[in-house]
Amino acid sequence: MMTSRTSCALTTLALALVLSIASTSPAAxxxxxxxxxxxxxxxxxxxxxxxxxxxxxxxxxxxxxxxxSFFGSELEFAYIPDFFGEVPGVSSSVLxxxxxxMVAPRFGPIRPYGLVGLGLLKTRTExxxxxxxxxxxxxxxxxxxxxxxxxxxxxxxxxxxxxYFHAFQDLEILGFPVANQKLDYGRASAAVxxxx
Numbered sequence: 503m504m505t506s507r508t509s510c511a512l513t514t515l516a517l518a519l520v521l522s523i524a525s526t527s528p529a530a531x532x533x534x535x536x537x538x539x540x541x542x543x544x545x546x547x548x549x550x551x552x553x554x555x556x557x558x559x560x561x562x563x564x565x566x567x568x569x570x571s572f573f574g575s576e577l578e579f580a581y582i583p584d585f586f587g588e589v590p591g592v593s594s595s596v597l598x599x600x601x602x603x604m605v606a607p608r609f610g611p612i613r614p615y616g617l618v619g620l621g622l623l624k625t626r627t628e629x630x631x632x633x634x635x636x637x638x639x640x641x642x643x644x645x646x647x648x649x650x651x652x653x654x655x656x657x658x659x660x661x662x663x664x665x666y667f668h669a670f671q672d673l674e675i676l677g678f679p680v681a682n683q684k685l686d687y688g689r690a691s692a693a694v695x696x697x698x
Contacts, residue, residue: 546686577601578619582595667685
């Protein structure tokens with residue numbers, strides 16, 4: 503359950519992100535929309551490593567942001583169905599909403615980038631057969647990562663990145679706390695980038 507302190511921190515983060523995007527002059531920055539697909543690995547995901555895993559969980563999402571000549575920012579929404587695995591009678595998912603600050607220098611059509619951010623990781627677990635037990639948890643968390651954008655055309659590009667997500671609060675599954683374990687996982691993704 504989200505505390506008033508967490509709610510205040512999320513509100514402050516969202517306001518800071520909106521102000522940073524709005525305060526960048528149009529001549530110095532370009533907005534972008536980037537839908538992506540990816541998969542989890544490590545941590546609490548079903549794949550202990552990025553390669554050699556058959557139990558990958560697909561991530562779907564989109565990010566909205568702004569890129570200047572060196573810095574940028576983005577707000578990302580991602581959804582992961584069956585995060586804790588496919589178990590008969592049990593469904594689970596993770597929804598993440600992250601505000602990130604980016605360092606993304608431009609080298610012609612190529613933009614390598616690193617990012618770090620804060621946001622919300624919402625886990626949901628439900629016993630579907632009898633529909634008797636459902637657990638929804640909001641976790642304040644952070645992410646860090648990096649990748650590469652390539653723009654073969656002025657307004658359309660492709661993007662690939664690796665990110666690591668980690669919650670500050672302990673994980674709960676079906677209403678029961680998992681002792682001293684915080685939700686964490688990595689994600690590899692590929693995306694299309696539309697600049698405007």
